[in-house]
Amino acid sequence: MENLVLEESQSAALDHALSARATVIAGAAGTGKTTVLLEAASRIADAGQSAVILAAGRRAADDLRVRLTAQLGQLPQGLAVRTAQAWAFTILQQYAADRERQTPELITGPSQDAIIGELLVELGGAIPWPAEITPDIMALPGFRAELRDLLTRAAELGMAGADLVGLGREHGDGMWTAAGELLGHYESALALEDATATGGADRFDHARLVHQAARLLSAPEAWTDGSIPRWDWILIDDYQNATLATASLLSAARREGARLILAADPDTAVEGFRGGIAHLPGLARGEREGLGFGGEIKTLRTRHRAGGNLARLQDALCSRIGVAGISSHRNPQPAGVADSVEITTFPSGDQQYSGIARIIRHSHVRGGLSYDDVAVITRARSAHTELERVLTDAGVTVRPAAREQPLRFIPVIRALMDIIREANGDELDDATLLDVLASPLVGIDPQELRSLRRRLSMWAAEQGTDRPVRALLENAPEDGWAEPIRRLAAILAAARSAVLEGGNAESVLWAAWDAAGRAEEWRVLALSGGVRGRAANAMLDTVMTMFRTAQRMVDRDGRASSIELVEDLQAQEFAEDSIARTGRENGVHLLTPAMATGLEFELVVVADLNDGVWPNLRARDGLFGAGRLAELHLDRLTGGASGIRSILDDELRMLAASAGRAKRALVLTAVDSEETSRSRFIDLIADENVIEQVEASELSMSIPGVVGRLRSVLSDPQLGVSEEDQEAAAAILASLPHWTDDTIAGVDPQTWVPILEPSTDAKWGSEMWLSPSVVESVAACPLRWFLTSRGFSDTDDRRRLDIGILIHDLAERFPNGGRAELLEAFEEGWKDIAATMEDGLEKDSEYAAARSKVENLSVYLATSPPADVEQAIRVDTDSFTVSGRIDRIEHSDDGPVIVDFKTGNRVPSEAEAEDNPQLKVYQWAFEKAIGTPSAGARLVFPVETYRNGSPKTRSQKPLSDEDRQAVDDLLTGVKEDLSGSGLPVRVNEWCGFCTVKTICPLYDEGALFS
Ligand code: SF4
Incomplete structure (x- = not known):
């Protein structure tokens, strides 16, 4: 195997590291820290020594393993590439084997959350929570999330419940004291489970894993003689993201003879939220117990990734970050490669994501860039679902986003x-x-x-x-x-x-x-x-x-x-990590700054650079002060001002880390509108004149958009496109399938509706059953009726439908009202609807709106005349059958009144109701079926009320001879519409709300499809 050619500062760092007991290799993003580590690993392997190489995450570990294997031909037995947690788990397994115990078991995040949730309920008043923490607050998922965060920090610091109680008392922090008591019960619950589980395996949550391994490595007496695991070397990448527990584990391994090489860039620390401490590389110089290893700092001076533009941006960002112990690595020499940095703002969030899709497709189609070489990095993972949807719709292949729901x-x-x-x-x-x-x-x-x-x-x-x-x-x-x-x-x-x-x-x-x-x-x-x-x-x-x-x-x-x-x-209250994905995994990477650690891409898009989003200056510590706990442990307890300063530093570090993942091109995007301001970080690093402001959406590079345009050129004679241009369009269309691995819909002319032969010329059957509302719908626009009745819709109105069904069901079950019974039945029925919705404002407001409709309905039912409900009617005509169920027939002094409940949100005018075709057909059908004319009809709208709380109603007079003729004409028109083998399409007053407009041939929205 040949050694890599390293530049001067890399060689100096490597030589020193291989001869010292501990070395910190400091370097800015792209200066080749990982390269030096890999070179060190290969020389260690050559010397027949053992080493563990630690990476910041699973993806980074995979990446390191692949690079090391490529460098060495195969991974030698003495070398292992792991995350800190996986390494800790190996130590626990070795200990279990040594003690002849079952292989230890990891508690998943959701299971841990469930245990804590149960303890909160079971212990109730037994825990001395401060007075303001009521049971309602404890039941909030956010409370549990923050509590879990504190317990995780405490575990990483090696604190047991009693330690946290003591610290809470010492600092007068009631939340710590209470959380410490709960932690004690949590530990007991786990111990009890371990004792009673038939397998007898020890169980650890992720937070306790590393600390427990450190504890075992620090206690040689706990192992059978000579069996304590030892390594010649521990190499760790991205040490700026390590936790105190990892530092203790390194410290313990060092006491057992391991030599350390720690690669770090404190300016790109991204794990502050999860206990990572940017100051650890600086502290590694000293000798402080558990933190210091007496390591000399060796600095890398030349960037190998990215050219002058990216380097300038990185340097500008890092110069704004408070120094976390080391600054010698700042402002290295740029590499002599071509690169680009673009900063673009968009007028809305939708346009931003569409713009990102366009940029990526452009790089893929015109620049030949593989989707695998592209990453979109956002501050929060919650943006990924929408990003994935927009990119996928635009024909970009995306690696699936992780699930967020339980x-x-x-x-x-x-x-x-x-x-x-x-x-x-x-x-x-x-x-x-x-x-x-x-x-x-x-x-x-x-x-x-x-x-x-x-x-x-x-x-x-x-x-x-x-x-x-x-x-x-x-x-x-x-x-x-x-x-x-x-x-x-x-x-x-x-x-x-x-x-x-x-x-x-x-x-x-x-x-x-x-x-x-x-x-x-x-x-x-x-x-x-x-x-x-x-x-x-x-x-x-x-x-x-x-x-x-x-x-x-x-x-x-x-x-x-x-x-x-x-x-x-x-x-379970939150999602469990997926490891069971199947199918293809190639595509654009959607990442957060932490997920991107250790990876690099040709093109990186950093999105959502908006004030409030990035930087997000919300206090990190929240209710439980989890961050303060770690700082306190480091004797760095900060006050208010330095708290904000440290949050800003964290946010800048995350941006610097994200930008540092780009090898050749970086695009920063934001929304800049009246409601949303671009991030102040953009103004820190760029002049106004280099920020491109997109004013309106431009030509879409999405696959459906391109396909639709080419199809119009080829199939719409009204465009008058020349033969030459048509040939060019046909050639481009034929080449489209080579752009992507996915199937592209609509490329095959056999699927083009305008030039397709109908699959059948059979006429509509004569045995059609049409309800009065269908009669109205066909009369308005036969095409829309046909498509929507076949489930063809571009909106998801299932929930509205379910709420409508529930309200109709209640009106049927309680014809005489009864507020309490109606509301009780509503609450029962709502559970099923609620189960399909995520908790949050939308769910709460849907619930409030639906409940209010039920309350209004109860007033109407209680104050209306006696009625029959859900009465079936049926009238056979010579071409079809009109049939349906009347919501309610009220027996008024003037005769039967037909009542129809409308659960939507629009109340028509009196004149519209008087003319309502559906009601007229109901009256007509009632008269034909029963043999007596009705005394009018009424629409009831529980969405709005009169002053007395009764829902708004709209009435229709009893049918006149003229109305009867109008219904006959309506039915004749419907008969004609359904008499051929095709269907007319008819512009009408509802086109503005039409759910199939995107495939309607009369509107531009449908032009791409029809
Ligand atoms: S947009 Fe209007 S004309 Fe077109 S299908 Fe819908 S209702 Fe019919």
């Missing part, structure tokens, strides 16, 4: 949990069974669900049952419409028999999953890529994570039951 909120997992509950004897109600039917596990689409709901309500009326799904599960007919129910029954039966056979969590879950039969279908979809492939991949991933949870429980206790699995998942 498993139980994912529909497929929720369905499996419900099935397991039922299998264990907890009988599901019809609403939950319908949710399971609509989940991806059974997989009926919204259109099928609507039609199923209709069939169920008819079947329920015929059979006189109010629980049709439950009744059908026992004995579903062989008809096609009942097929999903038969499928659900089979899944439930499989899970139930697994429970009856005494199956544990894993085997019952497997029985349900296997009976659902989705695995192969999703696997094939996942491998095919594209949007649907990514969705299938994500679903498989969540199911695998559920299996992993079950497996862990069973590993710990072979008898762990399926219902315990459900309870465990139910208690």
Whole structure:
């Protein structure tokens, strides 16, 4: 193996490091610190010595392993590349083997959170929380998150519960005292579980892992003679991100003879939030117990990554950061390579992300840059879901973003949990069974669900049952419409028999999953890529994570039951890391500054550089003072002013670290509008004249946009495009599939609607059943009716639909009102709707709006005349059948009044209601079906009220002869619309709200598709 050619400062640093007991190699981003470490590793291997090389994260460790293997041909036995936690776990495993104990086990974040949640409830008033911490506050997820943060910091510092209680008393901090008591109970709970678990394995959470390993390495007497693990060398990259626990582990290894090489750049520390301490490399020079190793600092002076532009930006950023012990590494020589820095602001967040998509596609299409060589870095991970959506829609391949929700909120997992509950004897109600039917596990689409709901309500009326799904599960007919129910029954039966056979969590879950039969279908979809492939991949991933949870429980206790699995998942309040992804992983990397540590990319886009977002100056310590705890431990307790200063330094370090990941090109983007200001950091590093301000969205480089334009050129004769230009467009279109691995929709002329031959010229059937609302809908625009009735919609109105169904259901069940009963039934029904929503403002306001409608409805029902509800009507015409159910027929002194509840938010004018075609058709059908004219009709809008709290209503007079003629004409028009084999499209007053406008041939929005 040949040694790398190092420049002067690198060689000097390497030579010193290989001859000293401890060395700190300080260098700015791109100066080759990692290269020196790898070279040191290879020389150590050549000398037959052992070393552990520690990286800041899993991705960085993988990267180091690959580079070292490439450098050495193979990874020698004495060399190991690990994260600090993985290394600590190895030490714990070795100790367990030495003591002949079971392999230790890691507690996942969600499980730890669940244990803490249970303790908070169980201990209640037994913990001396300050008076302002009420049970309501303790129940907040944010409270638990901050508490977890404090306990993690305490664990990393090696503090037990009693230590934290003592510190709280010493500093008069009641939160620390209370949290310390809870920590004591947490430790006892773990100890008790360890003692009672059948496997007998010790359990550690991530925070305790490294400290525990350090404790064991510091106690040779705890090991059998000569068995304590020893390494000749410990090499650590990005030491500025290490925690105090890692420093203690290094210290312990050093006492056992290890020599240390620590590579660091304190200006790019990004783990301040998670206990990382930027000052550690500086402290490594001294001899302070657990922190100092007497290491000399060797500085790297030349950048090897990035040229003058990137170097200038880095230097400008770093010069603003307070010095964390070392500054000799600042302002190194730039590398002589071409590079670029662009700073662009956009008028809105949407346009910013679309602009990023355009930049990336441009680099990919025009510059030939692989998507794998591109990263988009944001300050917070929460931005990644939206970024992934926008980039994917624009045809950019993206590595899947990590899940943020706990498993139980994912529909497929929720369905499996419900099935397991039922299998264990907890009988599901019809609403939950319908949710399971609509989940991806059974997989009926919204259109099928609507039609199923209709069939169920008819079947329920015929059979006189109010629980049709439950009744059908026992004995579903062989008809096609009942097929999903038969499928659900089979899944439930499989899970139930697994429970009856005494199956544990894993085997019952497997029985349900296997009976659902989705695995192969999703696997094939996942491998095919594209949007649907990514969705299938994500679903498989969540199911695998559920299996992993079950497996862990069973590993710990072979008898762990399926219902315990459900309870465990139910208690989880945040997402568990995924390790079970399948399918392709190539694509643009969406990262946070911490996730980007140790990686490098040709093009880096740093996005969302807005004030309030980056820098985010919210106090880090919040309620529990977790950051102050670490600083206190370092005798660096800061007051208010230095607190803000240290937050700003942290934010600048994260930006410097992100910018430092770019090898050739860096783009910084922000929103600059009246409501949102660009980050003050942009003004720190750039003059106004180098900031590009995008004023409006420009030509889209998205694949659908390009395909649509080329198709119009080729297929729209009205554009009058020359033959030559058409040929050029055809050639570009034919070359598009080579741009990406994903399937591009719409390239094949066989799929172009304007030049496609119809697949059939059959006429509409004569046995059509149309409700009055469908009659109105067809009359307004037949195309829109057809598409929306087939589930074709570009908006997700499922929730509105569910709220509407719930309100109609309540009006039917409580025809005479009764506020308390209505509200109680509403709260019950709301649970299912709420389960599909994330906690937050939107959910709260949806709930408040729906509840207010129910309150208003109760006033109407209590003050209205007696009524029949949900009465079916049917009138056969010569071309179709008009049928439907009337919400309510009120028996007024003047005769029957037809009442229709409208749960939307728009109340029409009196004149509009008087003319309302749907109501007229109801009156007409009632008269034809019953033989008596109605005494008028009424629309009721629970969304708005009169002063007395009763909902607004709009009335329609009884039908006149003229109205009857108008209905006849309307029905004749509908008959004509449905008489051919095609469908007319008709501009009408609702076009502005049309959900299928994006494929309407009469509007520009649809021009790309039709
Ligand atoms: S936009 Fe108007 S014309 Fe086009 S489909 Fe919708 S309702 Fe019909």
